[in-house]
Structures are given as C-alpha cells and as structure tokens.
Amino acid sequence: MRNELALAKELDFKDPLKNFRRKFVNNINEIYLDGNSLGKLPKSSVQNINKAVNFHWGKNLIRSWNDHWLNLIERVSSKLEILFNANKNEITIGESTSVFLHQILTALINSNKYQKHLISDNLNFPSDIYIMNRISEINKSVRLTIIKYNSDIEADLKKLKNKIKSNPGIICLSLVTYKSSWIYPMKEINDWALMHKSIIVWDLSHASGVIDLNFKNSQTLIAVGCTYKYLNGGPGSPAFLYIQRNILKSLHNPISGWFGHSNPFLFSEKFKPSIGIKKFLNGTPSIISVVAMEAGIDITIEAGTKFIENKSKQQSEMLKKLIIKHLIPYGFKLESPIEVKNRGSHISISHSESWRICKALQKEKPLIITDYRPPRFIRIGISPLYIRYIDIVNTVIRLVEIVKNKKYLNFTHQKTIVS
C-alpha cells in the first residue's frame, strides 16, 4: 500500500486541521481509533482542572460558587449553544444522557401534547431503550414501540415514517447509531414528525463534535447527548439537554431539585422554576467534571464543526475504499452504510474473528485501539481533531497483516468487561 501511504502523507500535510492534534495528549506508538468511546485529553483541560482544584476549590473554597462555578455551568452551556446553533437558554448540562433522557421523555408525556406513545428502533443505543421501556412499565398509559428493521446497519426510513404517520408519538433516535454509524436525515425526520403530531428526541452522543449540527436549520426541538466522545470531555463528563424555546414553556422537569429553582439560595419553601432551560437542572452538578469538559468544547469551536465534518467524511471515504479493496478479500465485511452521506464518523467492520482481531491490534507497536461491539462489530472511530490520514492507512495495513498471518490465533476468546 505504498501509494496509499504516500497519498495519506500528502493529505496530512495539506490538512487545514493538522495543528489541532497538538492540543491533545497523544501516545507515541499508538493509533487511537476509539475517540467515539472516550475522546483524548486536551492539554488545556489539565490546566483548567489544576486551576479549579488548587485555586478555586483549595484556596477560594465556598466563594468559588459566586466567583466561578455558577458562571461555569452557564458558560459551558452557552458554548454548546454556539456549537449547535441554538438560541440562548436552550441548552444546559449536568446530568448523564440517561437521566436527561428520562426527564425530557417524562416531561413530554406529561405535557399531554403528544400521544402517550414512545417509539424507537433497533438501531438505538440500548440505554435509551432501557429508559423508555422503564417509563412505559411504570406508567401503564404509555405504550412503547421498538421498530425492527430488517437490518442492523441502516434504518428503513419508509418504515419509520409510516409508523410515525399511523401511530404518532414521542420518538427517540440516535442521530448517528452506535454500531453501524448510520445517520438519519435530521431535518427530514423532524419535519415529518411535526407534520404527524409527533416529536423527535435526538440522542446526539455519536454526533456532537464531529457532525456539523445546526439546531435552527434542522428544526430540531429536543436533543440530549454525551460529551465524552468527539467532544473530548473526559470519562463520564456531564451530558447536555437541549429544548427549543417555543416548546420549553409547556415542559416541566419531573425532578425539580434546587438547581432548577430560579433562586436556589433563597431556600424558599415553594419551588419557582428558572426561566429557560435551567429549570431542567436537578441537584448540584459535579463541578470538577464540568471543568474538565470545557477545553474539548473550546477546541471544537475553534476548529469549527464544518471543517471537522468535512475531514471526517474524507477520512471515512478513504477508509471505506481501503476496506473494500484490501480487507474484504480477507473475509472482512463492511458493517456501515456504503454511502458517505449516510454515515457518521465511525466505520464498523466485521470478521468471523472480530474479537481476537481487536486484541491483536493492541499487541504490536504502534498499538491500534478500536473497540468491539457484540456480536461482531469492530468499530473504527475517526476523530478528525487528532486522527491523521496515515493512521487510517496503517490500520488497514495491520488488519491485513493480522488476518493474512492469522496472528489473532495468539489471543483468547475471553472478553474483558469494557470492550
């Protein structure tokens, strides 16, 4: 693959985002293709954390709530509003994606504006399905439909639309699906839902930071998502919740903790919700984790999601072509949509030896870190802020080597907990 390597080097040289890689802590002798599970550590995050711990907590103590932390929550939320082209006071942060999803689905059901019918599909992330399932178990008036497509790679949009039309309700979808990387046409589905008395709750976990999202243009009304993948927010960094302002008024937080109060430090007996999205906050957010997540958002804004998505698509197309040319002959299958417009930023492949191939990738230098999703997927995450074109070519070279020489035979079938 000499030609491919040469081309990759040239593309890296010309890459307008090439200087962003330096903003992260990179391991020598490692190609990290798992930024879609946990993004890398931004160097400036280390500084932010040190300052917050040593000075804001250590020295300034309780005074830092007034001096730094109340403002921090608002500032980070505002940056996400900029990133996603939302209005002011439409995004907040603090809980996990699962808790925010529970809150917003419950609020939508209780608003009585939609049929009490939760809808999702077999491509959605299991945790989202668990949350929906539990809501309908507890509240017998809420039905749940999980649409099963014939494929676990692509959504059948016709089937999805027909379901919505014939049985409207509250639909939760992962904009970019966690296994195959399928991406829904966001505006088209939002419009369809609106036309049929339905609403889409988007889980943007696998999209935010790498897809050029635009909530206003796509007429998005509700979204949640984690920030520890392409936004590089750190392990378990707080998620975000977006509610479009026109719909916000009719929605009420089912978990009304003091941080959702318009003035929590009045300690008043009566709950008076905040104006704007802040009414969906609950208890005290985990400040050190909020501090840790800001740098990744800053870098993403600086780079611009237009440029990030553009590079992602180029890298993803390069990878797809390499897979077709060099890996399929060795028994690999492409498990992501073939067309770039239908894909997010990761590509899944499979092989009868997927698990052991993943292990073999991590053995020789440079270590190549991907992840494995049962029953057969090897996910290759492309995080354009720090992934180079040569990383992609080198990964394919290694995959060929492992399968050609049956190197995976040196590894056991035994799974670790997190794969």
Place this chain on the structure above:
Amino acid sequence: MRNELALAKELDFKDPLKNFRRKFVNNINEIYLDGNSLGKLPKSSVQNINKAVNFHWGKNLIRSWNDHWLNLIERVSSKLEILFNANKNEITIGESTSVFLHQILTALINSNKYQKHLISDNLNFPSDIYIMNRISEINKSVRLTIIKYNSDIEADLKKLKNKIKSNPGIICLSLVTYKSSWIYPMKEINDWALMHKSIIVWDLSHASGVIDLNFKNSQTLIAVGCTYKYLNGGPGSPAFLYIQRNILKSLHNPISGWFGHSNPFLFSEKFKPSIGIKKFLNGTPSIISVVAMEAGIDITIEAGTKFIENKSKQQSEMLKKLIIKHLIPYGFKLESPIEVKNRGSHISISHSESWRICKALQKEKPLIITDYRPPRFIRIGISPLYIRYIDIVNTVIRLVEIVKNKKYLNFTHQKTIVS
C-alpha cells in the same frame, strides 16, 4: 477572653485528631467555618486527580474503564459502606442527592408496600421538599404532607410520631437539619416508622462524615446524602444512595440507564438489572468527580467518625457556652438546640444584622468564613478534621468586636447569589 484562649490552646495540643488538619489545604490567615457547605481540599485528592487525568485518561484512555474506573465506583461505594456500617452492595454513588431522592421515593411508591403518602417537615432542606412536591404533583394518587412545627429550630417529635401513626407513609427527613442543626434520634424514629407501616428516607447531607452513623445499629433502611460537606469530596461531588438489602429486592429503579444493567457492555436489548444496589445507577458517572471525592472518605475512615463526632461535640459545646456568655449580651440569639445531644456539627446564631456581620467577618485577617441562611441565620460549621479550638474562640472574639464597634455598618445589605 484570655482564659478561653489558653484553654483552647491546651485542648488543641491534646487533640487526638490534631494531625489531620495537615492533610488539607489550609489558607493562612483564614478560619474556615463553612465546611458544612463545601469541605476543604484534601492534599491527597490533588494527587489522585492528577493521576486520573494525566495517566488514566491521558495515557490509558478507554482501557481505564477496565483497569481503574469500574473498580473505582465500587471501591468508593465500599468505603462508604465501611464508614456507615452497612452491608456489602447496599451503597452506591454517582448521582446528586436530588436525583437519588427522586429515584428512591418513586421506587418506594411504586413498590406498593406503603401508603402513597409522602411526609416531610418544615426543617427539611428545600430541595428535598421540591422533589417530593413534584412527585405528588405528577402522580395524583400520591399525597404530600409537610408537617409544620411551631419552631424552625427543633422538631416536635410527638407531633411527628402522631402524624406517622395516624397517617403512615414514606417520610423524608434531614437527619441533621440544614439551618438549626437539630438532629433526630435516628433509631427511635426508624423503629417508630417500622411499627406504623412507614419508612424513613434519611437525607444525611449534614451528618455524613461528622456523625458516627451506624446503619445496622440504627436499623436504617434508606438513606441519601451529599459528600461535599464534612466528607470533603469537592464541589458537587456525587452523592450516595443506601438501601438495606432486605428491602432492596422489592425496589426498582425508575431510571434504568445502562450502568444499572448487570452487564452494560453486552449492549443487550433487554434490561437485566444488577444484583444489589448497583441497579440504582443510571448513566455513566462523572469519573473525574468520583476520583476527587475518594481522598476525603479515606481521611474520614482513618480518623474514625467516633473520634470526629466526639471532637465535634466538645467544640460545639465550647462554642455554645461562648455564645451564651459573650454574644447574647450583644443581641445575638442561639438558633440551634441548647442540648448537645440534639445538635449536629454546626451551630446557628442570629442577630438583627446577620447578613452584614457575615460580610464583616470576611473583611479583616484572619478572614472568618461562615455562611448565611435566610432569613436570619449565621451558620458556624465545625469540621473537626481541620477546625481547632482556638479557631472557635477567635471567631467569638471577632463577633464581639464587630458588634461592639458596629463594624457591620461598613457593609451593604446587598446579597450575593451564594451566601
């Protein structure tokens, strides 16, 4: 107050916990009596955070879930089980107190083991009341009773018990109340509830780390609490949830996110709850904040809550006597129970100029940091791990000085957001 100062110095010299102060970051020229709002930074927490950020996130990346973080959540939970004398798999961490409270109250209601009647009192922390109020607003079959005592200092136990007897249900109480520091007789109330088909959900936010809690001996069935006060876990550090194992089986988490699954990384379609308390986890916990909170728990275990509570009571009694002798003549009032057995580790006082006195305390060196709770309370938090007896005497000396010389007149009535 020369005699008092001399005595205080002697007590500090003899204090068996005196070496623990060195384990925290202390400001020169500052007496920090607000550890009941936000505890100090343990020095070892800085090391833990640096290691987790630079090595576990920065270098080890996704592999740290297997190598460190799954174990971290279990380890920190286990340490709290030791601290509170609970059984294995009865405590977990991760959400805020408000979210955990919402989860457990909802689970208790849905269990159908108790009358659908939520009960609290006017001494409880407002956020707990907001959470309960919202549950009963959404679920019309759930009644809410807030017992109003004639006092905002002490609970009327007879009134409380009569209410429980005549109208059983699910009762949420702050073991140590946030304003006056009143402490309930934990076992007595647990026993009474049990006898009358009721259950107590204890909010231990103002008790954990400074009261020698013993869940087995006190027959405690349910508890929640934050860890950023006397446990020194850092701003907004994750809270804990305790459910006694015999009752755990009949309770189901209303927010079933993937971290409550018995094997989240199987990504199975069906939700299969964890065995034990872990089924009450929701989404991915904020790992950096969990890392930050471990050191404070370690120090507390090392010191022993028996010794901490003992010192707290001695310091609190010293403070009370000084208040009666030196402050009441200047127009102060004691706003906490007079008997030490009825108090937690803070003491509240008031004055017609409470707010401006708080501000004046923070002006001259050593700065004295207390907090203000509307409408009139100056809270003086005694965190025995780092508060010295001389700190208490010096605080009273300063209070006399401020009021005697009307120094508070130099400050405005204007409030900051967090007081």
